[in-house]
Amino acid sequence: MTIAEDEKIAAEHAHTTAWVASVLRARIAAGQLTPGSKLSEQSLSASLGVSRNTLRQAFATLEGESIVTRIPNRGVFVASPGVEEVREIYRVRRTIEPAAVLWGRPTAEALDAMESIISRAKAARDAGSVPDMANANQAFHETVVGLTGSDSLRELMDRVLAEMRLVFHAMASAPDFHTHYVDRNAQLVQRLRAGENELAAAELRAYLDAAEAELLGHLEGA
Amino acid sequence: MTIAEDEKIAAEHAHTTAWVASVLRARIAAGQLTPGSKLSEQSLSASLGVSRNTLRQAFATLEGESIVTRIPNRGVFVASPGVEEVREIYRVRRTIEPAAVLWGRPTAEALDAMESIISRAKAARDAGSVPDMANANQAFHETVVGLTGSDSLRELMDRVLAEMRLVFHAMASAPDFHTHYVDRNAQLVQRLRAGENELAAAELRAYLDAAEAELLGHLEGA
DNA sequence: GATTAGCGGATTGTTCAACAATATGTACGA
């Protein structure tokens, strides 16, 4: 009966809880579930064809990823990041991204991967595809953090970037935020290839400052 | 009947799930539940006086904090960090701690707090109290990361330090690991007071390298 | 005698139905 039924059958016995969490994660990332909207246990468990209990457990997972917010006795809601959350996002990014650039290991593979991502970003920019640019930008900065070699930091960056997507979804008008930054990313790789890590880190910090300011400007303006 | 019954009554209606998670967190931190030991749903739910379902949800929380590991159809176990986990811990620390020192805001309050913590550490060292030294060391490095002003990074550092405690609990013989580092912490604060942030960051990285090497040596030796 | 196959018991994964506790919404009265 339910739309998700078929997908479920395909992934059956692959741990329902994880499956539910991934479905919700995907729907939220796709903007199908908009920030601030309530996730009713009753309707969701019915529409997904799982019990309230397992849905609840999936909620616990997503809450741990701060994709979703639980208000006791009120329910869980899609996280809706505001000004303060954006500031926190950039506090994190301004700390770990320059650190990764400064002290990480820019292996040949990593640099190649970054350049390949930049190519995709440029293609997306020329094609005018905002979502592709957003994806490329996300992949790029994840690769940057990957220079540390740490999975925990990559996961944290993942969460932060997921929250960024929510910020964009929460904005009524989504301007071409990423257009300006494609070239900055390219420059960053150039610096790294030249071994100018300190300069790269400094420029990245300035870059993040500018991005935060621009984003905050859009948020205040709305 | 159960030991935890009384505590539960005191905290009743304060959200059972969170209470269970905090109890388990505390018991693990205290070394009462040793790394690698299995957490049986049946016995635990019985001894804590909660249903298997809520215990399960608490498990989901702790799993998100990577305090506990779940093996499908086998159960959940207290995380038992080994060599690779220690390496990962120090990858994280070597990234965010020097970054906090280099780019964070060493406010007067933060520096005072750090010095107060160092006093406690020295007192503990003179008294020969290893656990107090460990606690002080933990508090110190948490304050360091606090210089970033980011709660997410503080939480990540929290998780990492909790994992460090598990490492110590997993070691058969716990040597006075922290003794050597009290003075290093003090020196770090001096550097910060003098505004020598770059030097402080470099020394901190060397410090962390040495600590990792020493810890790995003890692990391999065992 | 060693190895593998199959069996039984125990534990986890998931569901269902119920009840208590809390929040929301509405009608009523001052």
Add this chain to the structure above:
DNA sequence: TCGTACATATTGTTGAACAATCCGCTAATC
């Protein structure tokens, strides 16, 4: 119009049940 009391809906928690999976043991085979 404002505040209060009640009715309703939703969440929080429980207990029991069943399927699926894993573990240890016995037994059959080579």
